[in-house]
Amino acid sequence: MNEESLFSLKNAWFRAAVGLTIVCFVISALIGFVWLPSAQSDPQFQGIWNAICSAAGVPRQWHPVESAVPPTVKLSRVELESHQFDDASGLSIGRGATLALRCTMCHGPHGISDANSPNLAGQSATVVYKQLQDFQSGARTSAVMSPMARDLADQDMRDIAVYYASLKPAAPVRGDAPAIVAVGAPLRNIPACASCHGGVDHKIGSPWLDGLPAAYVKAQLAAFANGSRHNDISEQMRNIARNMTPEEIATAAAWYAGQPHP
Template sequence: MKSSEMLSLRNPHVRISVGVTLGLLVLTALLGFIVLPYAQREADLAGLWDVICRAAGLPRDAAPAPDRPAAAPTSKVVLTAATLAKPSPQSIGRGATLAQRCAMCHGPTGISRADFPNLAGQYGAVVYKQLQDFRSGARVNAVMSPFAANLSDQDMVDLAAYYAYLPRLPAYHPEPQQIPTRIVVYGAPTRGIAPCGACHGSLDNKTGSPWLEGQSAVYLKAQLEAFASGHRRNDISAQMRNIARAMTPQEIEEAAGYYASQPVETIRAAE
């Protein structure tokens, strides 16, 4: 048989091959350009032409996409070594006046008699950042969010300066002193957990990280659990959320208990 006759459509093998090839081509086009685009539930397509354009990578302006809930706000506060540096006496005085509204929860001297955080001697950058986050919605609390909503930036600077100026005093109800636990001193490197002291003192202090000695164990445990669950999300770069999620319930108890039991040095954090 001549080669020209072998490639002729009169050859039944050629006709079968061509038919199968065309059939596969049509089936592939139907699946890729019509069936699969329609199967995408999130797609909002106005008609067949929009389906074909979407499959070809050329989406058309069709009906508007349905509204989606906005992403939860996260902290956008930028802290540097110069943040709140060298507060003036006038700023501290204004902060003392504003702090009278905080005394019910945080105590008249910045030491809470309940399970609220002690603020006396706390780093100014910490107080400032948390107030900013409460106002922006990056951190939510039934009491603090409405309070911070009415504060100006200068009010926050003044409050931060005042609490940083106060001397650190012994906690009102300290826990019996405990020895350092492994999670506090060494962390858990295999799970990506740095030592607590790397940011919160003892080893080093990271700008914006609070000192924790003498804080309420109930408060500390609640905050770690809130970070772990994602309910609290104002940690920049999700650093505390990642750490808290990797911690076991026992490690959370140990860390909270350890810091609550530590004696507080009577010093000014601003010095």
């Protein structure tokens, strides 16, 4: 028997093989797309059409773009670039020093806070600039900072940012980083703090945490976790903070502040 006749419908064995394949395909499709999904108790699988769509991973109903639900809170619209402030001039830093006189009561005369406000000395200029923009737009709210940022011009924010970035940062004395800082908790989708906030790597827009008061860090993580602070990019910090335990939050905050961690 030549190859042409072997794969011909005139060949009874070939017809049987094709027919059996089709039957197996139909039975598998019915089981996978209809019977198994329909056996689920979840309402989204009820009905043949819903079961097929759910099994295939496609929407049961296509919604027009206009029906998208708008966010219930203001989100950060600030666009940052890694070299955004590299060309800062001495004049800009000097103007920032003058503008920052109003900030000394909370953030200290040299950017090191004696209260539980964040230290700004040595902080990345992109971080300070973004937070001021967010306070002004309402993406981040504070009874103190929102009014302070309300009337600042964009250049004012840039000048303040480069001024604080030019100052010598706090240098807390501490031992080896705890696990939550050094490696995170990968099984709970918690990356190492050091992978974004310095130590291993530093991502643009992520603040240096060295020397920040423990009470401030704990308060911000709690705000991210409960959603009252929502100016993080792509909800990164909200997703992380929700998965952290109170003990992990306290440990990370204490270590960055240079305090003995629990």
